[in-house]
Amino acid sequence: MDAYSSCTQCPRNCKAHRDEAKKGWCGENADLRIASACLHFGEEPLVTVHSGSGTIFFTGCTLRCSFCQNYQISQQGMGSAVSVQDFAEICLSLQNKGAENINLVTGSHHIPVIAAGIAAAKKRGVTIPFAWNSSAYESTETLEHLKGLVDIWLPDLKTLNPMMSKQLFDAEDYPQVAKRAIRWMIASSPLDIVEEKKNGRKKEKMMSGVIIRHLFLPGRMDDTIMTLDWLKSHADGKACISLMSQYTPVPFKGTEQELEQRDKSLGSFQNRLVNTAEDTELRKLIDSYCFDYLFYQDLSDDTSWLPDFNRIQPFSNALARPVWHWSCGFTDGQVQ
Numbered sequence: 001m002d003a004y005s006s007c008t009q010c011p012r013n014c015k016a017h018r019d020e021a022k023k024g025w026c027g028e029n030a031d032l033r034i035a036s037a038c039l040h041f042g043e044e045p046l047v048t049v050h051s052g053s054g055t056i057f058f059t060g061c062t063l064r065c066s067f068c069q070n071y072q073i074s075q076q077g078m079g080s081a082v083s084v085q086d087f088a089e090i091c092l093s094l095q096n097k098g099a100e101n102i103n104l105v106t107g108s109h110h111i112p113v114i115a116a117g118i119a120a121a122k123k124r125g126v127t128i129p130f131a132w133n134s135s136a137y138e139s140t141e142t143l144e145h146l147k148g149l150v151d152i153w154l155p156d157l158k159t160l161n162p163m164m165s166k167q168l169f170d171a172e173d174y175p176q177v178a179k180r181a182i183r184w185m186i187a188s189s190p191l192d193i194v195e196e197k198k199n200g201r202k203k204e205k206m207m208s209g210v211i212i213r214h215l216f217l218p219g220r221m222d223d224t225i226m227t228l229d230w231l232k233s234h235a236d237g238k239a240c241i242s243l244m245s246q247y248t249p250v251p252f253k254g255t256e257q258e259l260e261q262r263d264k265s266l267g268s269f270q271n272r273l274v275n276t277a278e279d280t281e282l283r284k285l286i287d288s289y290c291f292d293y294l295f296y297q298d299l300s301d302d303t304s305w306l307p308d309f310n311r312i313q314p315f316s317n318a319l320a321r322p323v324w325h326w327s328c329g330f331t332d333g334q335v336q
Contacts, residue, residue: 003112004030009142010062010108011177026109028060032117033079035059035072035309037090037324039099042305042315044242044295046206047101047131047152050198052321054099054128056090057309058107058114059326062137063169065158066265067217069250072309074106076254080326087117088124090324095126097323100205101152102126105133108142115145122149129207132185136178137171143184153185153210159217160226167268179230185210186238191293210239211295216282218247219270225285232289242295243286245274248303273301 003009004018016024023029039052047053057070059079072078082090091102102121107114118130129151136155157178159165165174191209195202212235216224224243231241249271252262274282279299286296307314312325322331 009111009139011137011139011171011173012062024109026060026062027075027077028109030113031081032084032087032110032113033059033081033326034087034090034324035079035326036314036322037094038313038315039094039097039321039323040103040315040319042319043103043154044211044240046193046204046211046240047103047154049100049196049203049205050201051098051100053101053103053131054091054094054097054323055103055105055133055320056087056094057105058110060109061106061135062108063135063171063174065135066168066262067247067250067271069248069306070106070309071250071252072307078309078326084113084117084120087114088120088126091117091121091126092124093323093330095128097321099128101129101131103131103133103154104150106135107132108134108138111138111142111145115149118146118149136181137169137174138177138181140180140184143181143188147188151189151208152206153189154213155182155185155210156213156215157182157227157231158215159220159223160230161223164220164223164268167265179234182210182212182239183234186235191238191240206240210235211242212239213242213244215244215247216274216278217269218272218274218278221278221281221285224282228285228289232291236289237292240293240295241291243282243297245279245282245297245299246305247274248306249273250306274299 006015012025014025018029036057040055041052043053061074131152132150133154160175162172166172189208192207196205313322
């Protein structure tokens, strides 16, 4: 595929010959690899609705976030190669098990082939919306491949501080790139939220639109204020805002060099759970903005939700139901 020759799919423009089995900056060659597919119940209510979001986790990433909870697949290469038709079959299986949508997580480095996979899935009979769940570190020119195929966009807006993005993601240009990508997403998918009744319960469901996520990093309140200021000016009324307080230190495993580099990067903020005082301040802050559509998490010290993609069930049983896993294919209800 030409897209993998001298690769410029993402803003890194690493020009790796991924079509010749060479790995790009993302850590991947031309093979589309997946780590897990499951019904996920931990997304925003507009996405999980009644039956959960049909979530597919791709291997590799265009960023190297020091605190990434999915580091096993985004940075350490865990996953198994699938064909376009295999991908379509996974999407169809998720729909058949009741998924409200197909939620594609961290696929920015494989956009052309994923676009082909979405088209194949639609031909196979997938009719539920497709959601694009990403860091927003993406080229709008490459995102054009997804126009008309993706209905819902779930981008992060991690920080607008270039010093933080350089330290944490090795991407000093992240703020400019992410803002441009998010503006493109908002223009591409106007908000369409419907009310759906199932088993006697009415819930709102997103059919089209954007949910912009920002994770508060402990001790970095000024960075969150900078981000919320931009969102109020450029996204309020056009997209939903999701302010997350779930930051959790991850028990990383890796080489001594990897762990040393990660610890150095994590020194740019306070690597701990969000405390009660910060939660109170965040709630007062978010109320002052009066966003039209806002999600905010309840504070919790529960860390059992952290995933382990070595397991067929990477998450807690309450959070997800496995459908496909890199080690065994379709799980047939197995839980490990």
